[in-house]
Amino acid sequence: MFSPFITQATSVRAIMLRVMLALIPAVAVYVWYYGPAILVSLTLASLTALATEAVMLKLRKRPLAPFLGDNSALLTAWLLALSIPPLAPWWLVVVGTAFAISVAKHLYGGLGSNPFNPAMIGYAILIISFPVQMTHWVAPHGLGSLELSLAQQLQYIFGGQLPGGATLDAVTMATPLDTLKTQLHLGREAAEVMGMPIYGHLGGHGSEMVALAILLGGAYLLLTRIITWHLPAAFLATLFATAGIFYLVDPAHYAPPLFHWFSGAAMLGAFFILTDPVTSPTTIKGKFIFAAGAGFLTYIIRVFGGFPDGVAFATLL
Amino acid sequence: MRTLYHFHGGVHPPTNKAQSVRTPIAQAGIPSKLVVPLHQHVGNVAKPAVQVGERVLKGQLFGMPEGSVSSAVHAPTSGTVEAIDMQQVAHPSGLPDLCVTLIPDGKDEWIARRGVDYRSKDAAELRQMLRLAGVVGLGGAVFPSDIKLRAGKHKMTTLVINGAECEPYITCDDMLMRERADEIVAGAEMMRTMLGAEEVLIGIEDNKPEAIAAMQAAVDASGLTRMEVVAVPTIYPGGGAKQLIRVLTGIEVPAGLRSTDLGVQCFNVATAWSAHRAIAHGEPLISRIVTVTGNVERPQNFEVLIGTPLNELLPLAGPRPDTNAHIMGGPMMGVVLPSDKVAVTKATNCIIEGSPALFPPPPAPLPCIRCTRCAEACPADLQPQELYWFAKSKNFGKTQEYHLFDCIECGACSYVCPSSIPLVQYFRFAKSEIWANEREKDAADQARQRHEFRQLRIERDKQEKAEKLAQKEKAALAAKAAPVATPATAPADAPAAAATAPAPAAKPAADDATQALINAAIARAREQAVVVKPKNVENLTPQQQAEIAEIEARRAKVRELSHPEAGQSEE
Numbered sequence: 001m002f003s004p005f006i007t008q009a010t011s012v013r014a015i016m017l018r019v020m021l022a023l024i025p026a027v028a029v030y031v032w033y034y035g036p037a038i039l040v041s042l043t044l045a046s047l048t049a050l051a052t053e054a055v056m057l058k059l060r061k062r063p064l065a066p067f068l069g070d071n072s073a074l075l076t077a078w079l080l081a082l083s084i085p086p087l088a089p090w091w092l093v094v095v096g097t098a099f100a101i102s103v104a105k106h107l108y109g110g111l112g113s114n115p116f117n118p119a120m121i122g123y124a125i126l127i128i129s130f131p132v133q134m135t136h137w138v139a140p141h142g143l144g145s146l147e148l149s150l151a152q153q154l155q156y157i158f159g160g161q162l163p164g165g166a167t168l169d170a171v172t173m174a175t176p177l178d179t180l181k182t183q184l185h186l187g188r189e190a191a192e193v194m195g196m197p198i199y200g201h202l203g204g205h206g207s208e209m210v211a212l213a214i215l216l217g218g219a220y221l222l223l224t225r226i227i228t229w230h231l232p233a234a235f236l237a238t239l240f241a242t243a244g245i246f247y248l249v250d251p252a253h254y255a256p257p258l259f260h261w262f263s264g265a266a267m268l269g270a271f272f273i274l275t276d277p278v279t280s281p282t283t284i285k286g287k288f289i290f291a292a293g294a295g296f297l298t299y300i301i302r303v304f305g306g307f308p309d310g311v312a313f314a315t316l317l
Numbered sequence: 318m319r320t321l322y323h324f325h326g327g328v329h330p331p332t333n334k335a336q337s338v339r340t341p342i343a344q345a346g347i348p349s350k351l352v353v354p355l356h357q358h359v360g361n362v363a364k365p366a367v368q369v370g371e372r373v374l375k376g377q378l379f380g381m382p383e384g385s386v387s388s389a390v391h392a393p394t395s396g397t398v399e400a401i402d403m404q405q406v407a408h409p410s411g412l413p414d415l416c417v418t419l420i421p422d423g424k425d426e427w428i429a430r431r432g433v434d435y436r437s438k439d440a441a442e443l444r445q446m447l448r449l450a451g452v453v454g455l456g457g458a459v460f461p462s463d464i465k466l467r468a469g470k471h472k473m474t475t476l477v478i479n480g481a482e483c484e485p486y487i488t489c490d491d492m493l494m495r496e497r498a499d500e501i502v503a504g505a506e507m508m509r510t511m512l513g514a515e516e517v518l519i520g521i522e523d524n525k526p527e528a529i530a531a532m533q534a535a536v537d538a539s540g541l542t543r544m545e546v547v548a549v550p551t552i553y554p555g556g557g558a559k560q561l562i563r564v565l566t567g568i569e570v571p572a573g574l575r576s577t578d579l580g581v582q583c584f585n586v587a588t589a590w591s592a593h594r595a596i597a598h599g600e601p602l603i604s605r606i607v608t609v610t611g612n613v614e615r616p617q618n619f620e621v622l623i624g625t626p627l628n629e630l631l632p633l634a635g636p637r638p639d640t641n642a643h644i645m646g647g648p649m650m651g652v653v654l655p656s657d658k659v660a661v662t663k664a665t666n667c668i669i670e671g672s673p674a675l676f677p678p679p680p681a682p683l684p685c686i687r688c689t690r691c692a693e694a695c696p697a698d699l700q701p702q703e704l705y706w707f708a709k710s711k712n713f714g715k716t717q718e719y720h721l722f723d724c725i726e727c728g729a730c731s732y733v734c735p736s737s738i739p740l741v742q743y744f745r746f747a748k749s750e751i752w753a754n755e756r757e758k759d760a761a762d763q764a765r766q767r768h769e770f771r772q773l774r775i776e777r778d779k780q781e782k783a784e785k786l787a788q789k790e791k792a793a794l795a796a797k798a799a800p801v802a803t804p805a806t807a808p809a810d811a812p813a814a815a816a817t818a819p820a821p822a823a824k825p826a827a828d829d830a831t832q833a834l835i836n837a838a839i840a841r842a843r844e845q846a847v848v849v850k851p852k853n854v855e856n857l858t859p860q861q862q863a864e865i866a867e868i869e870a871r872r873a874k875v876r877e878l879s880h881p882e883a884g885q886s887e888e
Contacts, residue, residue, distance in 0.1 A: 001642060001653050001671075001676070001678070002652075002653070002739060002741075002742055003646075003648070003649060003650050003651050003652065003728050003731075003741065004648060004649045004650070004728035004731050004732050004741070005644065005648045005649075005651070005671065005676040006330055006331075006485070006648045006649070006676065006732065007679065007731070007732055007733075007734075007737065008328065008329075008330060008732055008733060009690070009732065009733050009734050009735045009737065010735055011680070011735050011736075011737070012683055012686060012735045012736055014735075015688070015735055066680075066681060066683060067683075070683060072686075110684065111683065111684045111686060112683075112684035112685050112686045112687060112736075113684065277686050277687050277688035277689070278686050278687050280687075282687055282689045282692060282700065282702060282703070283692075283700075
C-alpha cells in the first residue's frame with residue numbers, strides 16, 4: 001500500500017458511461033424524427049465493438065475483464081453509429097466498428113495509445129470505401145415518400161429488401177448539407193434553398209433537433225466536469241467565425257453560421273469527438289489550436305471539398 | 318481585507334478532522350521503554366553522547382549534532398540507558414537505525430533548565446542554542462531550524478507561520494493553536510527578530526475557526542503590531558510551503574531557488590512553539606503532539622514523548638480489531654509503517670489506523686487515457702501525465718526537462734486519476750534513479766581524478782629521485798681529487814654506458830656543468846637499469862657468450878685502471 005490511500009477519481013468506466021448517458025437525448029430525438037433504425041445500428045455496433053475488443057485483447061495477451069469493462073469500446077461504437085446513416089446495411093456498421101476497434105485502437109497499442117479517434121477512422125474508412133451507402137440518409141418524418149415501420153427497417157438492414165419493391169430513393173433523401181451544396185451548384189441562391197421544406201429553423205428539419213439534443217448532452221458533460229470548455233468553444237467559435245466571414249462577404253452563396261452549427265456532425269464533433277481525451281492535446285494552448293484548426297477545416301471541407309460533412313476528416317487532420 | 322492569491326490546481330478530499338478534535342490534547346504519559354533514534358532530522362546522525370548503563374535526566378543530551386547540517390537528540394525522561402544499537406525505526410523501508418533505548422525510572426526528573434530572554438542574545442547565539450536543543454521542523458520535514466533561521470543576503474520581508482494543516486485526518490497543529498496560541502506567538506516573534514523580517518503572517522485554513530480565533534486573541538493580547546493571522550481557503554495542498562507562500566504573498570518560489578532568496582521564510586506552528594520552549598524555558602525538544610485517528614474508538618491528539626513505541630501509544634486510542642495498517646502522516650502523503658513496535662519520532666505528526674473499509678485497496682491501474690485531470694490538479698503547475706510517460710520509459714532526461722524535481726509529491730495527481738495509476742510512485746522512482754546515476758557519476762569522476770593524480774605523483778617522484786641522485790653524484794665527484802667518469806655497470810644494450818667503457822678510463826672534466834650533466838645521465842641510466850630488463854639473455858649461442866665474455870674482460874680492465882685501490886678486490 002502506498003500513498004495516496006484515498007481517491008476521488010471517477011473511474012474510466014464511469015466517465016465513458018457518463019458520456020454515453022449524455023448521448024441519450026440525441027438518440028431519443030433521432031428515433032422521434034427518423035424512426036427506430038438507429039437503435040438497431042447502436043446495438044449492432046455495440047456488440048461488434050465488444051466482440052472485436054475481446055478478440056484483439058486475446059491476441060495481444062491482455063486481460064479481458066478490466067478492458068471490456070471500461071466501456072471505451074462501447075462509446076466508440078455509439079459515436080460511430082451516430083455518424084453513419086441509420087438505414088445502413090448491417091455489414092456497414094459491423095465493418096466500420098470492427099475496423100475502428102481493431103486497427104485504429106488496438107493495433108496502435110490499445111486504450112490510451114491510439115493517435116487517432118477510432119470512431120472517426122471507422123467513419124473515414126466507410127465513407128471512402130462505400131460512398132453510396134454512406135450518403136443515403138433517411139428522410140425525416142413527413143418528408144420521405146415512404147415511411148417504414150421497425151419491422152420493415154429491420155428487414156432492409158438485414159435483408160436488403162424494401163417493401164413493395166421500392167428503391168432506396170423513396171426512403172432516403174440527401175442531407176441538408178448535401179442539398180445545399182448541390183442546389184448552390186445549380187445556381188440557386190442560399191436563402192431560396194433554405195426555404196425548402198427540408199430545412200427547419202436553424203438547420204436541417206430533423207437534424208437540427210438532434211443537434212440541439214447533442215448540445216444538451218454537451219452541456220451535461222461540461223457541468224459534470226467530464227470535459228472542459230476549451231475544445232468545444234474553440235471549435236464552434238472558429239466554425240462560426242469562418243462561416244460568418246464567408247456569409248458576410250457573399251450571403252447569396254454561403255449559408256449562415258448558425259446553419260453550420262446545427263447541421264451535420266458539428267455539435268457531435270464539438271462535444272463528443274474532439275473532446276476524446278486520448279487523441280486531443282493536453283495543454284490548453286494545444287487544445288485551442290487543435291479545435292480551431294478542426295473548425296476551420298470542417299468549414300472548408302464542407303464548402304469546397306468533395307464530402308458533405310467535414311467534421312470527421314477535420315478531426316483526423 | 319488582505320488580498321489572497323491562488324495557486325494552480327489542488328483537490329478537496331474529505332477532511333475527516335472532526336472526530337479527533339472533540340477532546341483536548343491528552344498526555345500520553347511515560348511508556349515502559351523509549352527508543353530514541355539518533356537520526357530524526359535531515360543531515361548527519363547525532364553522535365552518541367551517553368553510554369550504556371548511564372543514568373540520565375530528562376532533557377539530557379543523547380546525541381551531539383555533527384557537522385553543519387545536524388541537530389541534537391535528548392532524553393525524553395529520566396532513567397537508565399539500556400542500549401545504544403540498531404533498532405527498527407518509523408520508516409516504510411523497515412530498515413533499522415542507531416537508537417538509544419532508555420528505561421524510564423518513573424521520576425521524570427529534569428536537568429537543570431534555564432530560560433533566557435531572547436532579546437538579550439544575538440541571533441548566532443540563539444541559533445546555537447536551538448541546534449543544541451534539537452529544534453527541527455515539526456511540519457514533517459524535520460529540517461534543523463537553526464539553519465533556516467540564518468538571515469540570508471536578501472532582506473527578509475515576510476515570515477510565514479504555517480498553521481494550514483491541509484492534509485485530511487491530521488489535527489495536531491489545530492489543537493496546538495487552540496491550546497497554546499500565546500507560546501506560538503512568542504516563538505514566532507522571536508523568529509522574526511532573528512531573521513530581521515518586517516512582518517509575520519500566520520496562515521490558517523478556514524476550516525479551523527477555533528484555531529483562528531485563539532491565535533487572533535493571542536496576537537491581540539501580545540500587542541505585536543507586525544503579526545497578522547490570515548485565514549486561507551481550505552484546499553489541499555494549501556499547507557505546502559511554496560503554496561502557502563504564494564497564497565499569502567503572491568510570491569512564486571521558482572525551482573532551484575530558496576524562498577529566503579526572495580525574502581520569505583516559512584515555519585510550522587509547532588516549530589515556533591518548540592523554539593520558544595527551548596529558549597524561554599530551556600527545554601529541548603523531547604515531545605510533540607500526535608494525532609491518533611482512523612479506525613480507533615477514541616480518536617484524539619496526544620502529547621507524546623519522542624521514542625514512545627507505537628504499541629504503547631495506540632492502545633490509548635482504542636484501535637479496532639480489523640485494523641490492518643499503521644499509517645504515519647496523512648492519507649495523501651503518509652507512509653505505511655513496518656510494525657507497531659517502531660517509536661514516535663520528531664516527524665510523527667499523525668498515526669492513522671487503517672482498515673479495509675477505510676482505505677480499500679485501489680483497483681488495478683488502467684493505461685493512461687490522457688484526460689489531463691492530473692495536470693489540472695497539480696499545485697506545482699506540472700504535467701504529470703508526461704512525467705509518467707517518461708518515467709515509465711525511463712527517459713530520465715525528459716523527466717527533468719519537464720521539471721520532475723519541482724514535484725512536491727503531494728499526491729493530488731494520483732488522487733484524481735481515473736485509471737488509478739500510482740503517479741507519485743513513478744515520480745519517486747524516477748527521482749531516485751536520477752540521484753543514483755548522479756552518485757555513480759560523482760564516484761566515477763572522483764576515481765578518475767584520483768587515478769590521474771596518482772599518475773602525476775609517480776612521475777613527480779621519479780623526477781625528484783633523478784634530481785636527487787644527480788645532486789648526490791655531483792657532490793660525490795666534487796669531493797674526489799680527480800673527477801673521473803666512472804663507467805656504469807650497464808647491461809649489454811645500454812649504448813651510452815657501453816660507449817664509454819672501451820674508451821680510456823680517465824676523462825678529465827672540462828667544467829663542472831658538463832660533469833653534472835654526465836652524472837645526471839649516468840644516474841638516469843642507472844635508474845633505467847633497475848627498470849629495464851636485458852632482452853635476449855636466455856639461450857645464448859656460444860658466439861654470443863664469447864662476445865659477452867670479451868666485453869666483461871674489457872670492463873674489468875677499465876675498472877682496474879680507474880679504481881686501482883679497488884681493483885684487487887674486484888679481480
